[in-house]
Amino acid sequence: GQNIDQPTEMTATEGAIVQINCTYQTSGFNGLFWYQQHAGEAPTFLSYNVLDGLEEKGRFSSFLSRSKGYSYLLLKELQMKDSASYLCAVRFHRGSTLGRLYFGRGTQLTVWP
């Protein structure tokens, strides 16, 4: 694939902060997306980064470093409903691969009370 790597599983407690990392190969990079997916449901768009830096959206923030091929999703004030799989997806600019997303395997986050 496109060497999109993220941890398989993470656990945290309610109210805590968790950071989910994602690395990818940098060649042809053209944007990185984070999605939340509950089992058997559609991925829900969380954030988009194409320039270096931090994008903040309420309790969720996403960071990108293009030179390092690295992103993270930061979830604050964790709630039980945040238990889900978090997918890192990258868009590359190569030939005819216009717009398609390459997904990582997802990080299954479990939030404990």
Add this chain to the structure above:
Amino acid sequence: AAGVIQSPRHLIKEKRETATLKCYPIPRHDTVYWYQQGPGQDPQFLISFYEKMQSDKGSIPDRFSAQQFSDYHSELNMSSLELGDSALYFCASSHLAGEGSEQYFGPGTRLTVT
């Protein structure tokens, strides 16, 4: 806000049968993407359409075909179904296929081949 609509939500077929999945994108979205997600797997890109023309093709079997119609809805046609085709099929839509265009996913069609 209107979301991506997919039908049917669940479909059970036997081996060698055919299936047609439908996708209605968010209004004013001109690009549709199809993804297949097997159990415990990440979504895999199948095919996409921009302004009713195929814009990109991924790991879509020759047994599958798709098109986008004048009203921008899309259909994925699957023939000679195999057990391995059992998966969640997601449609996503965006406005323009290029930069800055987030893809919004529909609820998916769960296809079970027996």
